Amino acid sequence: MEVPISEFIRIKRSTGATEDQIKQALSNLVNYAHEIGNISKASKANPSFDVVFSDPFGTKIGITVVMDNNHAKNFETISNVLKSSAFVDKLVILTNTSVPQSSQATIVTMDKSKLIDLLYFSSKYTENKIDGPETEKIKMLAKTICVI
16 A cells, blocks of 8 residues: 555554454454455354455455564474464465464465554544545555455
8 A cells, every 4th residue: 555654654664463453454444344245244143253244255354463572482482373374265364474474274474564554544444534545555465464
């Protein structure tokens, strides 16, 4: 997304974004994708995943955010999440830790620019300030983190 410079600087300065903020931003992105008809949200939540939804082909996808400054703890958490991958057809893990790719999950390394884009979108979504041209940028963001 093309984040305005002033917003980019403000978000970057405040980025010690907590895992909860990132999970909420991810939830907002999934809600938006559901609203525009790209996916269908699961009727009941699964405690193993932060977000569960189905793509247009009926594939059940679970996304988990694993972002902590303690990378050893992240490895342990990722291992535990991989064990629960049987509950979904496809598992996506968003992390700030460099981990080898897994055959059980799609691992997306979240760099600062993806985090800033996600947090910027979330603020626009909660304030109901998304206009037409931003829709395509939001779809690109969703594709980069495997939501659509």
